[in-house]
Each structure stands twice: as C-alpha cells, then as structure tokens.
Amino acid sequence: MSTQQPTIIYTLTDEAPRLATASLLPIVRAFTAPAGINVAESDISVAARILGEFPEALSEDQRVPNNLAELGKKTLQPDANIIKLPNISASVAQLMAAIKELQDKGYALPDFPEDPKTDEEKAIRARYNKCIGSAVNPVLREGNSDRRAPKAVKEYARKNPHHMAEWSPASRSHVSHMHHGDFYHGEKSMTLDRARDVKMELLTNSGKTIVLKPKVSLKDREVIDSMFMSKKALLEFYERQIEDARKTGVMFSLHVKATMMKVSHPIVFGHCVRIFYKDAFEKHAKLFEELGVNVNNGMVNLYDKLETLPSAQREEVLRDLHACHENRPELAMVDSAKGITNFHSPNDVIVDASMPAMIRNGGKMWGPDGRLKDVKAVMPESTFARIYQEMINFCKWHGAFDPKTMGTVPNVGLMAQQAEEYGSHDKTFEIPEDGVANITDLATGEVLMSQNVEAGDIWRMCQTKDAAIRDWVKLAVTRARNSGMPVVFWLDQYRPHERELITKVKMYLHEHDTTGLDIQIMSQVRAMRYTLERVIRGLDTISATGNILRDYLTDLFPIMELGTSAKMLSIVPLMAGGGMYETGAGGSAPKHVQQLTEENHLRWDSLGEFLALAVSLEDLGIKNNNPRAKLLARTLDAATGKLLDNNKGPSPKTGQLDNRGSHFYLALYWAQELAAQTEDKELAAHFAPLAQVLADNEQKIVEELNAVQGQPADIGGYYLPQADKLDAVMRPSATLNQALQGVAG
Numbered sequence: 001m002s003t004q005q006p007t008i009i010y011t012l013t014d015e016a017p018r019l020a021t022a023s024l025l026p027i028v029r030a031f032t033a034p035a036g037i038n039v040a041e042s043d044i045s046v047a048a049r050i051l052g053e054f055p056e057a058l059s060e061d062q063r064v065p066n067n068l069a070e071l072g073k074k075t076l077q078p079d080a081n082i083i084k085l086p087n088i089s090a091s092v093a094q095l096m097a098a099i100k101e102l103q104d105k106g107y108a109l110p111d112f113p114e115d116p117k118t119d120e121e122k123a124i125r126a127r128y129n130k131c132i133g134s135a136v137n138p139v140l141r142e143g144n145s146d147r148r149a150p151k152a153v154k155e156y157a158r159k160n161p162h163h164m165a166e167w168s169p170a171s172r173s174h175v176s177h178m179h180h181g182d183f184y185h186g187e188k189s190m191t192l193d194r195a196r197d198v199k200m201e202l203l204t205n206s207g208k209t210i211v212l213k214p215k216v217s218l219k220d221r222e223v224i225d226s227m228f229m230s231k232k233a234l235l236e237f238y239e240r241q242i243e244d245a246r247k248t249g250v251m252f253s254l255h256v257k258a259t260m261m262k263v264s265h266p267i268v269f270g271h272c273v274r275i276f277y278k279d280a281f282e283k284h285a286k287l288f289e290e291l292g293v294n295v296n297n298g299m300v301n302l303y304d305k306l307e308t309l310p311s312a313q314r315e316e317v318l319r320d321l322h323a324c325h326e327n328r329p330e331l332a333m334v335d336s337a338k339g340i341t342n343f344h345s346p347n348d349v350i351v352d353a354s355m356p357a358m359i360r361n362g363g364k365m366w367g368p369d370g371r372l373k374d375v376k377a378v379m380p381e382s383t384f385a386r387i388y389q390e391m392i393n394f395c396k397w398h399g400a401f402d403p404k405t406m407g408t409v410p411n412v413g414l415m416a417q418q419a420e421e422y423g424s425h426d427k428t429f430e431i432p433e434d435g436v437a438n439i440t441d442l443a444t445g446e447v448l449m450s451q452n453v454e455a456g457d458i459w460r461m462c463q464t465k466d467a468a469i470r471d472w473v474k475l476a477v478t479r480a481r482n483s484g485m486p487v488v489f490w491l492d493q494y495r496p497h498e499r500e501l502i503t504k505v506k507m508y509l510h511e512h513d514t515t516g517l518d519i520q521i522m523s524q525v526r527a528m529r530y531t532l533e534r535v536i537r538g539l540d541t542i543s544a545t546g547n548i549l550r551d552y553l554t555d556l557f558p559i560m561e562l563g564t565s566a567k568m569l570s571i572v573p574l575m576a577g578g579g580m581y582e583t584g585a586g587g588s589a590p591k592h593v594q595q596l597t598e599e600n601h602l603r604w605d606s607l608g609e610f611l612a613l614a615v616s617l618e619d620l621g622i623k624n625n626n627p628r629a630k631l632l633a634r635t636l637d638a639a640t641g642k643l644l645d646n647n648k649g650p651s652p653k654t655g656q657l658d659n660r661g662s663h664f665y666l667a668l669y670w671a672q673e674l675a676a677q678t679e680d681k682e683l684a685a686h687f688a689p690l691a692q693v694l695a696d697n698e699q700k701i702v703e704e705l706n707a708v709q710g711q712p713a714d715i716g717g718y719y720l721p722q723a724d725k726l727d728a729v730m731r732p733s734a735t736l737n738q739a740l741q742g743v744a745g
C-alpha cells in the first residue's frame with residue numbers, strides 16, 4: 001500500500017456485522033479501487049483482541065497484532081478515516097466461550113481464571129479483563145457523537161411505517177428506580193483548579209488505609225465526580241420491588257448495561273438475582289461458595305457449575321430454585337420457548353435496546369407462557385431511569401407514537417476522551433470494609449472529595465475533560481446551525497456533575513455565534529416531556545446529552561421513529577481532525593447469527609454501513625481534494641436512496657431477499673449511478689459494463705442468493721469464523737462474484 005493512497009480503515013467485528021462485511025467489503029472495494037482509494041481492514045473482533053493480548057501463548061503463524069491499540073493511535077491522527085461497525089462488548093460468559101472456541105481451534109490460550117488466587121492467575125485475569133465489556137468504543141471514540149436519521153431514511157420511515165403496538169392508559173407497566181442510596185443521590189463533583197495527580201483510597205473504620213487506585217492524573221479544568229451506590233439500599237430496593245410486582249401481579253424485569261458499565265452493573269445485576277432466589281441461595285450458600293458460583297455473570301453461571309454435581313444433588317438445587325418462584329413474581333423472558341429468563345445472562349437484556357423494544361411493544365414484554373404482558377422495568381440507578389418513565393407516562397396519555405407523523409430527535413453526545421462513565425472502569429470498586437472513601441491530592445494530601453461508605457457499596461470516580469466538553473458544545477451549535485433545529489441540553493441542575501457541566505456549557509456557548517439559534521438547558525424529565533410534545537406535532541429537536549443518555553436516546557428515538565437504530569447515521573468527528581463513521585447506533589444482533597446458521601438467512605440491515613461509507617468517502621474527498629471520492633459518495637447516497645425507494649432492504653423472513661440481496665441491489669444502483677453521471681467520463685465508462693451485467697442478470701443473481709436459504713449454514717465458528725467458509729456462505733452468487741471480479745480488472 002502506498003502511503004500516498006487515501007485509505008479508509010474498515011473494521012472487522014463480530015456476529016451479524018462481521019457476516020455482513022464478508023459480503024459487502026468485496027463490493028466496496030470493487031467501487032473504491034478504480035478511484036484509487038484503498039480500503040484497509042482492521043480486525044477488532046473479540047477473538048482478535050484476545051489473540052492480540054497473548055502473543056507468547058501462540059505460535060508465530062497464529063499471532064495477530066494488537067489492532068485495537070493501533071487503531072486507537074490512528075484516531076489521534078488528523079488523516080484518520082475509520083468505518084467502525086458494532087462489536088461485541090463481551091460479558092464474562094461470552095469471553096469464556098470465545099476462549100474455549102479459540103482453544104479448540106488450536107490456540108494455546110490460558111484458561112480464564114474465574115476466581116484468580118495466585119499472582120500468575122491474577123496477571124492472566126488482568127489481561128483478559130481488557131477484553132471484557134465495552135473495551136473498544138471508549139478507546140476509539142476520541143471525539144463526541146453526532147447521531148441522526150438522514151432525511152431520506154426519515155422520509156422512508158414516514159412512507160413505510162413500522163408496526164407500533166397500542167398503548168392503553170390502563171397499562172400497568174412502569175419503571176422502578178431507587179429513591180435514595182444510588183449514584184445520583186450520593187454524588188459529589190468538582191471542576192479542577194489546576195492539573196493534579198490524585199489517589200483513591202479507603203480509610204476503614206478499623207483503622208486501615210487501603211489504596212484502591214494509587215494514581216490518577218487529572219488535567220486542569222477537568223470535571224471529576226465521586227459517587228457510590230449503597231449495597232444496603234440496593235438490596236432493600238430489590239426486595240421491595242420484587243414483592244410489589246408479586247402483589248400487584250406484573251412481571252418483573254431488570255434492565256442494566258452490564259456490558260458498557262462492565263464493573264458496576266454486573267454487581268448490580270448479581271444482587272438482584274441473589275435476592276430473587278434468596279431462599280435457595282441461603283440454603284445452598286456453602287455449596288455455591290465451593291462451586292465458585294458467581295451470578296454477577298448470570299444464572300447461566302450457576303447452571304453450568306451445577307452440571308459438575310451428581311445428578312441427585314443437582315436436582316435438589318434445581319428444585320429449590322424452582323420453589324423460589326412460588327413466592328416471586330413472573331420474570332420477563334428473553335426466550336420463553338427455551339425457558340431463558342431475564343436473569344440468564346447479563347448481556348441478554350441491555351437497557352439501551354431493551355427499554356425501547358418494550359415501549360414499542362405497548363409497554364409489554366414476553367412472559368414465561370409466551371404471552372406479552374405488562375411489566376415492572378427495574379432500573380436501580382435513578383439518574384437516567386426517569387426518562388423512560390416520562391416516555392411511558394406520555395404514551396399512556398397520548399397513545400403510541402406514529403412513525404408517519406412524528407418529528408425526529410437527533411443526538412449530540414458527550415463521550416470524547418473517555419468522558420463520564422466511559423473512563424470509570426478502572427476507578428470503580430466494590431468496597432471491602434466500612435469507612436471513608438477519599439479522593440486525595442498526591443502532592444498536597446488535600447482531600448478533594450470524601451464519601452462515607454459501607455462494605456459492598458460500589459464506589460466510583462468519573463472524569464470528563466474540559467476539551468471534550470468544549471468540543472461537545474461546539475458540535476451542538478454546529479448541528480443546530482446546519483439543521484435549523486432547536487437544541488436542548490439535557491442537564492439536571494440538582495445533580496452535582498451536571499451542575500458543573502451547566503456552568504461550562506453556558507461559558508462555551510459564548511464562544512459561538514448563536515444568533516437565531518434556539519438553545520435551552522433542561523433537566524432530563526423536562527427535556528423528555530418538552531421533546532415529546534414537539535415530537536407528536538412533527539417537530540424536530542436535537543438532544544445534547546452526556547454519555548449514558550447518548551447511548552440510551554440513540555436507540556430510544558430511532559426505534560420509535562424508524563423501527564430500529566440500525567438506520568442511523570452515526571458520526572464521530574475526531575477531536576484530532578479525523579473522522580470515525582459508525583454504522584447505525586445499534587449492536588451486533590446476536591439473534592441474526594442464529595438465523596443464518598440455522599436457515600442461511602441474514603436479516604441484518606447494512607443501511608448503517610451504506611450511510612457511513614458515504615460520509616467517509618465524502619470526508620476523504622474533501623480532505624484530500626479528491627473529486628472521485630466525492631463522486632463516489634454522491635452516487636452512493638443516490639444508490640442508497642433508490643434502494644430505499646425500491647424497498648430492497650433485507651426481509652426478516654427466510655426465503656426472501658436478505659442482507660446479501662440488499663448488497664447486490666446497492667451494487668447495481670451504485671454502478672448505474674456512476675455509469676449515468678457525466679462529470680467523470682472515465683469512471684462512467686469503467687462502471688457501465690458492471691451496471692449492464694448486473695441489470696441483465698438481476699433475476700439470476702437474486703435467485704442464486706435466495707436458493708441457498710432454508711438450510712443450515714456452516715461458517716466454521718462463532719467468535720472466529722473460518723474465512724473460506726464465511727466467504728462461501730456470504731457470497732453464494734457466482735454470477736455476482738464474477739461481475740465484481742470483472743470490474744476490479
């Protein structure tokens with residue numbers, strides 16, 4: 001690869017997007033190569049990240065570079081142009097499954113130490129921990145977030161509205177959150193007066209000093225927060241909510257984000273499971289301890305451990321677990337046919353996607369009997385849970401949203417430089433003993449923030465850099481100016497962290513010409529109400545939010561407006577000048593892989609990839625003064641519009657056009673657009689034969705693509721599919737493959 005050649009880095013990730021890439025990337029390359037644009041790959045899948053972490057365990061030919069670290073460095077360079085597909089943020093159970101698959105494939109990785117004791121085990125565990133949870137996004141997102149539905153997509157949704165279930169004012173569904181003892185209520189926050197190095201330490205009531213984090217380097221004007229969740233308050237809260245659900249006869253459902261909040265939320269999740277099955281956990285406490293059961297990783301962890309017991313003993317435990325259900329409410333199900341509950345695995349129910357799905361379903365979730373029912377959605381942390389209750393209230397009063405008429409709510413989200421919760425993982429601790437948790441200046445000994453905590457409380461520190469906040473305000477103003485939409489900063493003056501942000505937002509707004517712009521600051525609940533009042537009148541409102549609400553709102557509104565967040569344009573203008581173009585705002589759709597392996601149908605919609613590629617090309621065109629890149633971007637957008645108009649997106653049903661078929665149509669329309677344009681005759685001539693051959697063979701290609709469906713497909717692995725098998729499954733049309741090869745020359 002010449003260093004002069006403009007390059008787009010396309011990430012290889014996991015699950016459905018990885019499968020889709022096997023089909024789409026050859027098409028992308030066929031179109032970009034004639035314009036002199038190189039498309040490089042960077043494999044940041046969980047499998048590649050694991051392998052990259054343990055080079056010494058692998059033979060020479062098995063070793064892979066640490067792509068994530070390389071890509072992280074790239075985001076700091078002004079010429080970065082990265083297309084980032086969603087990746088698995090792995091739970092412990094997923095990580096263990098991935099390790100097992102790799103070991104079975106001959107990679108001599110060490111076993112995952114579930115309960116590390118020796119120094120060696122602890123060191124291995126620390127390395128594996130780097131691969132758990134949201135390990136990619138905080139590293140790559142060196143910019144704030146701009147997520148919106150492009151005009152064509154919104155228009156399409158208005159003309160082709162997805163199904164929205166009805167909302168009844170009599171619905172008993174609601175959100176339950178803590179009213180004291182959670183992160184919101186105990187938060188302290190401050191803006192630094194200068195750069196400082198601090199430590200996090202616990203002074204126990206028994207007189208010990210435990211240094212939990214020896215050094216955190218903080219920058220001048222950075223906002224830091226110290227907050228804790230009381231274990232006692234959390235357990236009481238769960239007990240009360242479980243009992244309330246039982247008494248009132250609604251289903252119980254827990255919604256957390258154990259993937260992104262990889263340290264705190266598995267603990268929060270585990271407490272709920274143990275309280276729900278309290279009697280069985282008390283009775284078998286010793287046995288569970290011996291087995292090393294850890295339901296922070298879900299009930300699946302317990303079931304797996306029980307497999308090692310003699311059958312009589314196992315049956316007894318299972319009977320006792322079942323008996324708990326007598327005195328407990330029904331649990332919402334992930335898969336009622338298979339008996340998989342919300343407690344099975346902490347990565348099955350992820351709040352950003354799970355709450356919108358429930359609201360779209362008229363406030364209902366699936367029950368154990370396979371019926372949709374009203375539900376108590378339990379989200380312990382009140383900070384953000386309240387927005388969902390506000391939306392539910394609104395739906396009960398006004399009925400379901402109407403995708404035909406509703407306005408749009410784009411988001412400008414603060415996330416750069418590991419803002420807020422993103423950077424908190426290595427500063428989150430389960431408190432071992434009662435005491436005082438201090439953040440102390442290393443040089444002066446000054447205690448900056450102090451909390452009284454008890455054993456089992458979760459204490460954490462968050463950081464938000466001044467430069468990131470300043471850039472976020474700028475992005476919000478730019479978006480307001482470019483779109484003509486009002487902006488609401490969702491900030492709560494009663495929350496200490498957000499009070500600090502309000503001061504900075506007001507200050508940095510003065511750096512911009514805001515004449516004629518409508519920019520307001522409102523607490524979350526008011527912001528939601530205000531936005532929804534506009535939404536039902538067809539009015540658009542930009543939400544400018546912190547990191548968690550960025551995540552929540554960019555699934556919530558798109559799922560109401562478009563049926564899915566996969567159709568979002570998701571741009572990260574990198575602070576160093578480059579660009580990262582994410583594909584959609586959703587995840588990696590694990591259920592789609594199952595359908596592919598069972599029925600050879602991939603319902604993944606690559607619209608997010610199409611949109612991302614167009615802005616990536618446009619950016620490349622502008623920054624490199626490359627007219628061909630700009631032309632590719634324009635024609636790709638036109639092709640995507642045509643694809644929407646002609647309804648050539650993938651169908652969820654096996655036997656109909658799927659992901660691969662939609663890629664074919666994109667190629668056809670893109671080639672036709674390029675052949676038809678007159679500003680670059682050479683490129684037109686280059687693509688005319690492809691346009692012709694694809695059009696002539698449309699029926700044949702679609703038949704070839706559809707004919708393979710209905711049978712199981714073997715891709716040679718889940719976390720590390722086998723390249724040749726993946727290729728064969730995802731590129732089954734010889735006619736299409738030949739045509740693409742022809743254009744590549």
Ligand SMILES: NC(=O)C1=CN([C@@H]2O[C@H](COP(=O)(O)OP(=O)(O)OC[C@H]3O[C@@H](n4cnc5c(N)ncnc54)[C@H](OP(=O)(O)O)[C@@H]3O)[C@@H](O)[C@H]2O)C=CC1
Nearest residue numbers: 086087088089259350353566586587588589591603604605
């Ligand atoms: N940017 C990133 O890296 C992100 C990664 N994740 C990770 O993804 C994994 C799965 O997360 P989960 O919470 O289940 O959320 P997902 O968004 O993956 O799945 C929820 C549902 O959304 C629908 N969906 C999402 N994307 C598409 C698409 N492109 N085409 C069609 N339908 C789509 C599917 O609905 P249906 O089943 O009805 O087809 C899917 O089942 C987790 O490991 C999570 O951590 C999550 C969010 C962002």
Ligand SMILES: O=C(O)CCC(=O)C(=O)O
Nearest residue numbers: 089134137259260551585
């Ligand atoms: O990083 C993650 O784990 C998920 C991110 C996510 O859901 C999002 O950015 O919308």
Ligand SMILES: [Mg+2]
Nearest residue numbers: 352551555585
């Ligand atoms: Mg999300």
